[in-house]
Amino acid sequence: MIILAATPIGNLGDASTRLRQALEDAAVVASEDTRVTQRLLAALGIANRPRLIALHEHNERARAGELVELARDGDVLVLSDAGMPTVSDPGFPLVQAAVEAGVDVTAIPGPSAAITALAVSGLPTDRFAFEGFLPRKQGERMRRLAELAGDRRTLVFFEAPSRLAASLAALAEAFGADRSAAVCRELTKLHEEVRRGPLGELAEWAAGGVRGEICVVVGGAGEPPAADADAGVARVLELAASGTRLKDAAGIVAAETGLGKRDLYEAALARRAAGSQ
Numbered sequence: 001m002i003i004l005a006a007t008p009i010g011n012l013g014d015a016s017t018r019l020r021q022a023l024e025d026a027a028v029v030a031s032e033d034t035r036v037t038q039r040l041l042a043a044l045g046i047a048n049r050p051r052l053i054a055l056h057e058h059n060e061r062a063r064a065g066e067l068v069e070l071a072r073d074g075d076v077l078v079l080s081d082a083g084m085p086t087v088s089d090p091g092f093p094l095v096q097a098a099v100e101a102g103v104d105v106t107a108i109p110g111p112s113a114a115i116t117a118l119a120v121s122g123l124p125t126d127r128f129a130f131e132g133f134l135p136r137k138q139g140e141r142m143r144r145l146a147e148l149a150g151d152r153r154t155l156v157f158f159e160a161p162s163r164l165a166a167s168l169a170a171l172a173e174a175f176g177a178d179r180s181a182a183v184c185r186e187l188t189k190l191h192e193e194v195r196r197g198p199l200g201e202l203a204e205w206a207a208g209g210v211r212g213e214i215c216v217v218v219g220g221a222g223e224p225p226a227a228d229a230d231a232g233v234a235r236v237l238e239l240a241a242s243g244t245r246l247k248d249a250a251g252i253v254a255a256e257t258g259l260g261k262r263d264l265y266e267a268a269l270a271r272r273a274a275g276s277q
């Protein structure tokens with residue numbers, strides 16, 4: 001089978017017993033960087049020397065078929081440099097190929113920078129979305145953020161230290177400088193730091209330069225003001241009065257305002273029923 005194995009994101013003590021045993025037993029290891037894997041084996045005191053196959057963003061689609069065939073005869077352990085393979089790291093095309101070929105895929109759970117950042121951010125964890133890295137180009141970045149501005153879920157991003165200040169400034173522009181956020185730096189490492197505050201303040205802080213591996217966690221959009229919701233319902237009824245189906249009218253206003261389509265539809269139905277009494 002294909003075994004996706006999570007590796008420490010900074011603290012070797014987070015290597016699970018299952019990961020250590022899998023490394024001891026593995027005959028074939030597909031890894032994002034074979035040099036990093038060799039250092040991990042040495043640091044954990046693993047005596048086994050498996051066959052190492054590079055699996056990174058530039059070759060993973062080409063290598064997927066070969067690794068699936070190897071997995072028919074024995075387990076293939078898949079590692080990224082840190083955290084869980086496939087999560088903003090190589091491995092997804094391999095999983096796709098394995099599923100299509102009927103080869104089993106399992107995982108050895110473990111450290112995840114995105115989940116760790118979410119947990120320590122102090123922001124709501126009941127609903128969240130992982131967005132990975134924002135686009136590097138300013139225009140593409142702002143278009144992506146415009147799509148996310150009304151999302152009520154907590155959002156988790158990865159970012160390079162050299163682009164952190166620009167990304168935080170873009171987030172503040174798109175979401176509002178007062179939106180709550182946290183910058184989580186060097187998680188599980190000696191110099192771990194979590195800085196919390198409004199996006200505008202965090203952007204000013206990051207302008208001075210920040211180092212290390214970084215996750216940015218941003219609070220979701222708040223509930224729309226009641227006045228906006230009332231205006232939205234009125235707009236739905238106005239469209240319906242001009243001949244648009246009520247459900248279609250709710251969809252149009254939802255796209256225009258960011259309000260929930262179902263909420264608009266049900267509120268419009270209730271208001272219409274109340275008006276007919």
